[in-house]
Amino acid sequence: MGLTVSVFHFLPDGTVKRIPYARWKRITDEGEPFIGYENQKIRIAYAYIERQNRKPIFCRYTEGVIYRVNAKGKIDRMEMLADIPSPLGDMVFDDDLVALNVIHAESKFKAKRYFARHRWALTGKDIQAILDVVFN
Numbered sequence: 001m002g003l004t005v006s007v008f009h010f011l012p013d014g015t016v017k018r019i020p021y022a023r024w025k026r027i028t029d030e031g032e033p034f035i036g037y038e039n040q041k042i043r044i045a046y047a048y049i050e051r052q053n054r055k056p057i058f059c060r061y062t063e064g065v066i067y068r069v070n071a072k073g074k075i076d077r078m079e080m081l082a083d084i085p086s087p088l089g090d091m092v093f094d095d096d097l098v099a100l101n102v103i104h105a106e107s108k109f110k111a112k113r114y115f116a117r118h119r120w121a122l123t124g125k126d127i128q129a130i131l132d133v134v135f136n
Contacts, residue, residue, distance in 0.1 A: 033073030
């Protein structure tokens, strides 16, 4: 039994297309162009599937991500990286601010902006479309 990641592209017309993971890694890591979607946003869903003897048996988790594609067809990762919230959260290192009991909420606002711009919540219909592709 093993856990695998499957990548799905939700097309503007509502259909779902599975992207082979090796190709997706070339697109994201090596800069292979995502042809036909220049200067557009694309909706990608990740599905974490449990498999037994290479057969899918259970979908453990799904998540939706919005990527922006630049004019050359490459995923604009720098914009996404700039929006990632700090893993240190609300920690403040300025002694004056700590002494005043000031709450530094910028990281919370940054996290909200990140999820609003780069994530999308999959609906039941979206998840069912993924499951139809995985199990058929």
